[in-house]
Amino acid sequence: MSESAEQRFGEFVVVRRHEHVAELVLDRPGAMNAVSTEMARSIAAACDALGADRDVRVTVLSSTHERAFCVGADLKERNSFSDAELVRQRPTARAAYTGVLELPMPTVAAVHGFALGGGFELALACDLIVADETAVVGLPEVSVGVIPGGGGTQLLPRRVGAARAAELVYTARRVEAAEARALGLVDQLVDEARAGALELAARIAANSPVGLRAAKRAMRLGQGLDLRAGLEVEDAAWRSVAFSGDRAEGVAAFNEKRKPQWPGE
Known part of the structure; x- marks a missing residue:
């Protein structure tokens, strides 16, 4: 697939074009793509732009980090918030997840390394999840006194059923690649997540x-x-x-x- 110019949304999000496939890239390697307020705002802005682009047939969500797709919310930032600041930040955080979820074209997550908490919720917001053997997924929120708040309590049961989702949320456990594929947490297990996701996206994009x-x-x-x-x-x-x-x-x-x-x- 031919590459075209990149478009950057803020400091931490890049959109690349591969013919009719768009790649929304999480690019905050210094924090393992932890989603800060700025990054959430950029994800939402990128999704707005992609949703309005009729030339995009498929969107792939990927990461530049060697060991992580996304480790979830930026807890350093979040723990610095007052209660009032946390409430004010909530709509911005939600907009990132709903932005991915509401993209009108098919979406594919390319999960390499850790996809935890809000990071896994970004993947769950996609129609399909392609992972490689490095993938580790999970929703650990109850272990720190909160719940999955980026769609996880709704999207995970729809993907794997109520009882299996409950076990994963209540135990807060991490799931490695082979088990994730067996449980239906990911749809394809490939040698390299990004390459596999782009290959799948190209096959989809050949259609109307x-x-x-x-x-x-x-x-x-x-x-x-x-x-x-x-x-x-x-x-x-x-x-x-x-x-x-x-x-x-x-x-x-x-x-x-x-x-x-x-x-x-």
């Missing part, structure tokens, strides 16, 4: 951008609904793409035995 966004919307909106309501969500998503330019191009390419050139509309 209109179809990808509609499929994600249907699956996300259908979660938690009964089957009948979920099928109505699916039908609405189908109707939104049934007469699109992408569908017309997909049919034409199939009939002409060629690769489609998606108009993205």
